[in-house]
Amino acid sequence: MSVRVVARIRPLLGKELDKDIIVRAESSQEDGHMNIVRIPNPKNESEEFSFMFNSVYDMKTTQEELFTSEVAPTLKSLFQGLDVTIFAYGVTGTGKTHTMRGGLKMSDRGVIPRLLSGIYRRGRKVTKDSGGETSVTVTLSYYEIYNDKVFDLFEPPEKRSLAGLPIREKDGKTIVVGLSEHACDDLKDFERLYIEANNNRSTAGTKLNAQSSRSHAILMVKITQTNGDQSLTSTASAIDLAGSEDNRRTDNGKERMVESASINKSLFVLSQCIDAIGRGDKRIPYRESKMTRILSLGQNNGITIMILNLAPQRSYHLDTLSSLNVSSRAKRIEVREIENEVVFTQPPRKAPSITGKTIQRQPLRPLANAHNTHVNAAVQKGTEKPGTEKPLKAFSVYTDKSKTGPRPSNPAPRRADSTGKRPSDPSGIARPTKVARSNMTGVRTGAEMSAAKIEELIERKVSEALANRALDQPATAAPVEISEAVQRRLEALERKIESGEAEEARTEGLRFLLMAKQHKERGEDTSALKMYELALPFFPGQEKLLRKIDNLRAKIQAKRDQAANRTSAPVEVECRKPIASEEVIQLPTPASSFEAAHEEPQVKPRKHRASADSDDEYNGSIAAHEEYEDDDSFSYKSSKPKRSKSKAAKSSLQIFADRDRGEEMLEPPSPRTRYLLDIVNSRDVALIRGLSGVGAKKARDLVEFLELQDEDEGGAIKTLQQLRAVPGLGVRTVEKAYEGIASILAA
Ligand SMILES: Nc1ncnc2c1ncn2[C@@H]1O[C@H](COP(=O)(O)OP(=O)(O)OP(=O)(O)O)[C@@H](O)[C@H]1O
Numbered sequence: 001m002s003v004r005v006v007a008r009i010r011p012l013l014g015k016e017l018d019k020d021i022i023v024r025a026e027s028s029q030e031d032g033h034m035n036i037v038r039i040p041n042p043k044n045e046s047e048e049f050s051f052m053f054n055s056v057y058d059m060k061t062t063q064e065e066l067f068t069s070e071v072a073p074t075l076k077s078l079f080q081g082l083d084v085t086i087f088a089y090g091v092t093g094t095g096k097t098h099t100m101r102g103g104l105k106m107s108d109r110g111v112i113p114r115l116l117s118g119i120y121r122r123g124r125k126v127t128k129d130s131g132g133e134t135s136v137t138v139t140l141s142y143y144e145i146y147n148d149k150v151f152d153l154f155e156p157p158e159k160r161s162l163a164g165l166p167i168r169e170k171d172g173k174t175i176v177v178g179l180s181e182h183a184c185d186d187l188k189d190f191e192r193l194y195i196e197a198n199n200n201r202s203t204a205g206t207k208l209n210a211q212s213s214r215s216h217a218i219l220m221v222k223i224t225q226t227n228g229d230q231s232l233t234s235t236a237s238a239i240d241l242a243g244s245e246d247n248r249r250t251d252n253g254k255e256r257m258v259e260s261a262s263i264n265k266s267l268f269v270l271s272q273c274i275d276a277i278g279r280g281d282k283r284i285p286y287r288e289s290k291m292t293r294i295l296s297l298g299q300n301n302g303i304t305i306m307i308l309n310l311a312p313q314r315s316y317h318l319d320t321l322s323s324l325n326v327s328s329r330a331k332r333i334e335v336r337e338i339e340n341e342v343v344f345t346q347p348p349r350k351a352p353s354i355t356g357k358t359i360q361r362q363p364l365r366p367l368a369n370a371h372n373t374h375v376n377a378a379v380q381k382g383t384e385k386p387g388t389e390k391p392l393k394a395f396s397v398y399t400d401k402s403k404t405g406p407r408p409s410n411p412a413p414r415r416a417d418s419t420g421k422r423p424s425d426p427s428g429i430a431r432p433t434k435v436a437r438s439n440m441t442g443v444r445t446g447a448e449m450s451a452a453k454i455e456e457l458i459e460r461k462v463s464e465a466l467a468n469r470a471l472d473q474p475a476t477a478a479p480v481e482i483s484e485a486v487q488r489r490l491e492a493l494e495r496k497i498e499s500g501e502a503e504e505a506r507t508e509g510l511r512f513l514l515m516a517k518q519h520k521e522r523g524e525d526t527s528a529l530k531m532y533e534l535a536l537p538f539f540p541g542q543e544k545l546l547r548k549i550d551n552l553r554a555k556i557q558a559k560r561d562q563a564a565n566r567t568s569a570p571v572e573v574e575c576r577k578p579i580a581s582e583e584v585i586q587l588p589t590p591a592s593s594f595e596a597a598h599e600e601p602q603v604k605p606r607k608h609r610a611s612a613d614s615d616d617e618y619n620g621s622i623a624a625h626e627e628y629e630d631d632d633s634f635s636y637k638s639s640k641p642k643r644s645k646s647k648a649a650k651s652s653l654q655i656f657a658d659r660d661r662g663e664e665m666l667e668p669p670s671p672r673t674r675y676l677l678d679i680v681n682s683r684d685v686a687l688i689r690g691l692s693g694v695g696a697k698k699a700r701d702l703v704e705f706l707e708l709q710d711e712d713e714g715g716a717i718k719t720l721q722q723l724r725a726v727p728g729l730g731v732r733t734v735e736k737a738y739e740g741i742a743s744i745l746a747a
Pocket residue numbers: 009010011013090091092093094095096097098099209211212213214241242243244309
């Protein structure tokens with residue numbers, strides 16, 4: 001089944017005028033069901049683009065209508081064991097939070113409170129229909145991804161660690177380690193928890209939205225149905241994404257700009273993931289942002305609904321086209337409709353105390369062991385322990401026979417086939433099963449911790465310790481006496497996390513440099529300066545970077561002086577990328593939308609830039625990058641550039657020297673060279689990784705390097721000599737890749 005994509009056009013607000021409406025909902029069906037969004041071609045208003053979706057909701061649509069048509073029908077599946085993901089996507093100020101959360105008035109309530117209400121209602125029905133034998137418990141987790149860091153929204157902001165919570169892949173799902181889980185017995189409980197948590201969400205006023213969400217918010221509602229010693233768990237995730245925004249229109253200051261860059265970047269990665277899935281690429285760039293890792297579009301099982309929020313008026317024209325374009329591609333994504341499996345639970349084990357020297361370390365089993373044991377497989381093989389036998393379909397209370405048909409008696413092969421997840425234990429011996437939760441009244445207590453929970457706690461403590469270290473503050477938590485084994489584990493984890501953080505920080509720094517370059521190319525010098533300044537802490541003392549900052553400051557000041565001397569104000573020049581009029585697919589993605597911002601007119605043609613401005617703005621990143629690469633003890637805060645490294649960086653500059661290009665023109669490359677360079681210049685990490693001798697990291701770095709080149713300075717690698725000179729790649733790697741091409745061409 002594909003992702004269901006529906007569009008919702010919000011009504012006009014405040015001073016917005018009817019005459020500015022350019023987005024319309026229409027029907028292509030006889031029954032009048034609206035499924036088309038029409039919008040004029042911005043280059044030729046007599047032409048219109050049409051985008052087809054599963055459903056389109058116009059300006060008059062109420063909260064109740066949207067919920068009843070789109071979300072209510074998924075409740076049955078949710079209780080059958082399917083996970084459900086609903087996410088709102090769109091430009092800032094188009095109504096995502098209104099759609100997901102809504103207002104406080106009953107009629108204004110959005111998808112989330114209505115979903116919870118539906119879950120409790122259905123839960124009561126399930127219990128009633130089973131004659132009281134089945135109990136239903138609901139637990140909530142709620143977190144936000146802010147500046148690519150994950151924070152528990154049930155924790156007050158002052159308790160957050162700087163690094164945020166780590167995320168891991170477990171059992172084919174992405175989980176947030178150390179996230180709190182709260183039992184939530186009824187709608188009243190939910191309202192209290194949800195309102196409190198929303199106060200912790202990062203929001204701020206921007207010019208486009210007085211209450212703009214500066215983070216992606218993810219609410220996870222876990223429903224556990226327990227019947228005897230079996231239980232079935234499924235999760236409904238409701239996600240309110242932050243909106244993409246064009247900083248030309250937001251008037252964002254420094255802090256907002258950083259948020260905005262992070263929001264735009266993650267949405268850009270999302271659009272890249274959608275593209276890559278659509279193209280059938282082997283590699284989908286999920287891992288390039290936490291949001292896409294968590295959303296795992298196309299990888300998650302169950303039902304996925306994407307709600308595209310649109311503003312109807314002209315001022316959003318290009319942004320609207322951009323998000324229409326991304327969403328219309330998303331509907332081609334296939335999602336596997338696989339139910340979670342029934343878990344066979346054992347009576348709760350008495351957990352030892354974890355305080356003091358009395359701690360008995362439990363084996364650190366993989367979390368995967370904690371659930372989804374293939375009960376039926378064990379039963380069939382006759383390996384179950386006495387007293388644990390169960391009929392194959394002991395948990396059939398919620399099966400909707402009319403629709404889905406009976407579940408297979410042994411679901412294990414189906415799961416293994418379609419998800420590629422780890423199959424059940426081939427030995428036939430049932431793995432340790434989930435320990436039933438004895439405390440359903442709130443967050444778990446320390447005394448009842450499982451091994452997995454201890455592991456989570458350790459990782460969390462490490463993150464906190466690292467955050468404190470980053471702040472140069474002593475750890476605030478009271479020292480806990482722990483066993484030697486736990487201490488060792490703690491240290492190992494600390495090392496692991498620390499190196500991961502150094503890597504993340506380096507990437508963060510490079511990202512700022514890249515964004516600075518993009519801003520500069522568009523003539524947005526002030527924004528470029530901000531980005532360079534933000535990059536500086538990651539590459540302290542980098543001479544080139546400092547020079548660049550100084551030059552930009554001088555340039556901005558000169559412009560200001562010039563403007564002050566002029567009698568008339570400078571004219572704003574619209575310089576967006578052209579949009580293909582006939583081909584809807586070619587419309588800009590969110591990236592081009594936010595890249596399109598044009599702060600100031602380009603004063604002089606790029607070829608005639610001042611020398612200080614025309615050089616290697618990527619050098620700072622490359623030099624720092626190399627430093628990181630070559631020195632194991634490198635701390636990204638280190639400010640000592642190595643001599644040899646700056647030489648290497650210089651050599652990277654020469655690869656685009658005119659002489660080199662001249663040579664290239666004299667001597668056309670061989671087919672093998674051309675083939676190799678084509679792959680390199682594709683900037684497709686997956687393709688580049690396929691070259692022999694080029695690993696994932698080198699491929700990523702190479703693409704990063706290419707991305708940082710000025711197009712008018714070459715942009716592409718044109719000779720093997722240039723390729724060899726790319727920092728971090730090395731002669732040997734290029735030779736290997738070149739040799740590898742021979743075998744590909746021969747094949
Ligand atoms: N369908 C609607 N009916 C009435 N008002 C709406 C509707 N959709 C949005 N609004 C109003 O529009 C404004 C912006 O909406 P909202 O904050 O939900 O946008 P958003 O897409 O979440 O923005 P951001 O990405 O900046 O958080 C709010 O005042 C909201 O109440």
